[in-house]
Amino acid sequence: MSQRIFDNRLRPAVELWVAVILLGIAAVLILQPGQWSPLMPGIAVWAGLGMVLLALYRFWQGWHILQYRANLKRLPHYVLDADEIPLSRHKLFLGKGFQWTQTHSQRLVEARSPEGRVWIQPGKLYQWARAMELRYEHRPRMQWLTNLTRSSRWWNTLKPLPTVGGDPALHGVGVEDERDTWIDLGDRVAHTLVLGTTRVGKTRLAELLVTQDIRRGEIVVVFDPKGDTELLARMWAECQRAGRLDQFHIFHLGFPDISERYNPVGSFGRVTEVASRIAGQLPGSGNSATFKEFAWRFTNIVANALVALGRRPDYSAIARYVTNIEPLMMEYYAFWFEREGIENWREQVNTIAQNIDPKSLTMALKSRDFKAIAYTQFAKARDLYDPVADGLRSAFEYDKTYFDKLTASLLPLLEKLTTGKSGELLAPHYGDRNDKRPILDWMEVIRQRGVVYVGLDALSDAEVAGAVGNSMFADLTSIAGQLYKHGDNLGLPTLAGHNRAKIAIHADEFNELVGNEFIPLLNKAGGSGVQVTAYTQTASDIEAGIGEKPKAGQIQGNLNTLIMLRVKNEETAAVLTDQLAKVRIYTKTAQSAATDSSEPGSGVEFTSSNSDRITESETDILTPADLVQLPKGQAFALLDGGKLFKLRLPLAGADPLLPKDMQAIIRWVRTERLGEDS
Template identity: 30%
Template sequence: MLSDQPYLQSWRPVYELSSAVLWFTSMNTALCLSFFSPLPLSGFLATASVCAGMTVLRLGQALPRWQQHRRLKGQSLSFLALNPQQCLKLQQDNEQKGLWLGWGFEWQREHGQKAWDLMKSDNMPAKLQNSMGAHWIHGMADHEQPLFQPLEQVQMHTMVIGVPGSGKTRLFDLLVTQAVLRGEPVIIIDPKGDHDLASHTQRSCELSGQRQRFMKFHPGFPAESVRINLLQHFNRSSELASRIAGLMPSSGNNAPFQAFAQKAVDAVVQGYLLCGQRPTLVLIRQGLESGVTKLLIRALTMVCTQHQAQAEKAVAQQAKQPQPKNQRQPSSKSEQLAKAWINYYRDEIMPEHPCTDVEGLISLFEHDRAHYSKMIATLLPILGMLTGGALADLLSPDPTNINDHRPCTQTTALVEQQKVMYFGLDSLSDPMVGKSIGQLLLADLAAVAGDRYNYSMQEGEKQAKPINLFVDEAAEVLCPQLLSLLNKGRGAKFRCYVATQTLADFEAQLGSEAAAQQFIDNCNHLICLRTQNPETQKFITDKLPPVRYRYFIRNQGVSTDANRPMEFTGNLSEQQLEETGDLFPPQLLGELPNLEYIARLGGGRLLKARIPILTEPQH
């Protein structure tokens, strides 16, 4: 049904301007003739006054349309110097209005109508050669204003999509800076290790007056990096086993190897915990690579002596006795001692006080050595890369080492101390190691979220500050724990920002469109910068409600009568029609200029906005 509101062509030529020029010329002509004509002056002045009034009237009608055409040139890049005054203003805006998303407007039907008319017209603005994108898209609104999103809605997670160079990192700069100024813990996972993002984050901490909040991890700069144990936080030993086994490829015929590796890691971790030792990547590698004999002896000693004080003396005597000839002879004294401990445990301890943790180590010790080596052959290279060179001290730190002056931390401390932690994974140089570190970090954060949800949120700590998690190039570190943070992290006050280039990146990593769709649907808010992928464009715009656009059809014709060839009739008609179209044309997502985006926020808001480039204050 046609709307009752009048439909006006937005992009017709500004005829009123030509009319104003004509009336202005007439006014000047009347004034000039008054000096040379013998006619009364009053007539010329009256004529000039009428012409002046019409000039003003037509200029008033022409100016809005002229400004509308001028806005098609778009906006130039904006720079925002982060000085203390600007930081204070951002803090106040966050408290009163919410998260600042740049300048822009809410895209509604009238803006879609203007864009639809312009694309159908012959007046399309020419694109500038020295800049990318169609700048006229931002000129569909008469005015732009600062855009804000309530902080309560931010916890429903945000996905950022855009091709390289479109402005994802600059958008992260803006969002990270505001989170830092709010005094909330911030964790940034950047696979490529963008130096600008790290330096801007550090500068935000300095401007907030808390330089000590900033911490940095980067495998490429071990001397400047903090040390962190990504296996520090867990509730059950099986959690660590799942994390480490999850680093192995799970496609093809690798499932049995992954399951065996998980079982082996679980047994080793339980052994270290029985001995009162906190497991690290280095210790787990040592336990798997050199065999579990020494660890088994230590664990059995702890278990057996706990119940029988004379166990160690009895086992030492048994180990000195020669083995029967029908049994395989131990290859070393350590192996002989381990067998003695196993026999003692099974004879004296197990009937009354069985310990399933140590029994896992016994099973691993008695497993066929050749088969054992084959089954963990896929896991050992990954552990070797994570514990080789400088990474050994970075990922498996020793807090008691007084000779290492680099800070030593853990994810729980980052949250409790409201730190701003930047993780540069250096995936460009070593993608496998970068991906493994990112997945271990996300798994540790998922454990922190679960612990926070189970205990902290139930102990009355409702005022605990949210945790802001920024993941750039998310497809590089995609893992089940990241999905868990998206669909369950809200209860633990996690605010996740996930950035990628196209939605196809998730499908390529997860192996199916359904799995990728499951991942994407956990983000309530979507910010799209320039993207060239047609499927991504269609996915974004298909979620918007369809609208009806109006247009005119003009018909004209001439007809004659054969009996009266000198007579003819003509007709001219104009008809207004409606057609269903997209609220935002999907093809325009591939023409967005740098630092401009379309945001589809939860609740149905559609924003067209641009963001500034944050710069250092000029002294």
């Protein structure tokens, strides 16, 4: 029974000694067949050859044990050059891995036992080498020795362990079973959540997945709140490799001179989306909820008026007219009166304005322009009604001091979004022929099957980054609704063989982007071909970003595939471990006993016995502590309908197309996109 339960690999490799003995016997039988053996010479030679085969088998067994113990301390080097990354039209490559079962949990328990630790802990010679390197670090005459012990060559048995931290035994218990791990592309529409603390491999995983999406020809949108230039460089290199540089778009708040321009509130399905995207950035809990609703209403009034006038809303226009609504109201009233065909309305309005008695005005209107007041009185006298005009009038008649208090939280946000060069990006002047920077339009990107990098520079201004990223998500949600109903060729002739492309959205630092608009993108946009991969550090980040625990749970419930790298708190680890079944784990306990003899004349003083007792207990197949101890670049994942896999990500290898620095990309944008001289 114990042979089936325990691998019994953490022990001396006695098979190697058996192999040596068998080789010695084989040598005698083959070289001296008739002198040292009672067998006939011909039979002795054949027996010696049989001994050689048996020795090789025993050597393989012993080497297998040594290799298993070595893998518990140091995993084989795993590097993939850019050209070596696998690509499939039907599956997505995640790295090397194996399906985690009860066998691996059993092996992990054995490796962590006091008896097992003896075989996998670094020895005294290894510890001496590390101490010696620190002692002689600043002694030039001893540099040759420290360089020797630090060498990563195969012959150096004292080379330092990789600086990945964690417990390598988590993967070492199954490294012999690992193979390339893939998931079906059809599972990606159910969306993916990647959890992992800082600097443990989330960006490397993102590079791996984005690389395949670009080469597969899909529409790729990468949101990077930090503005990681390494990720941007990787996307640029992959677009060049795939022949898609003409489809590559860059929006980067940290590099406004080369960034494409984008109007976050310029495209919408309903006009109310404009107010929702702006007011959605304001705090909505407690007393702030009332002010948020007022801000939404005033923003919606301005947006409706701008659209009715045939003007595209943008942050600058909203900020201007929320602060001073009179010019917009007068412009719209003039447009309204002309549309209604009212004759001589200008003269009548001027007459009313000249005859206004300031004493007859309310306190709220005494500070207002008399001509603006005349517009409203003229419409009232004629019994004219228009919903947009009525909204403008109601906002106009508020006391200006009271109005400023109601919009006090909205104006600082709008000022941040419209100040400096980033403000020029977010409020593009469509008729400016001197500005050669393209204007990013999501529907155009989708029709051209483009690749978009969005760098939000959150380290410089997190509030602006969150507002822009959230607005982009809301914009994409609106676009997904159009795709679901009409496809990507609305208003265009339908071509034979036209297939709707998948939209792969990768959202790094997901908690800084998430908002209420993101929920329908997850639970309803799958039919539009949208597949979201969200990267964040902890499960609490989502709740902090959305502001409500039920909504955070709703978002997590729509992210069906889960990949978890090293995490630092039990709550996040429980997101994975709570979904796993329990397994039976066996432990072996040595027992010895002695019993005095009950027969004085038998000559037996006592009897003794020794035995191994095997006990069985039910435990978790994986614990939160295991996820805390994951080395960098390793992960557990729930794939293929809830099956648990252990993954190891490849290190980035050579890529001749990777630009050396950001300046190379800047030069490319200026010469190829903006037409400037190099």
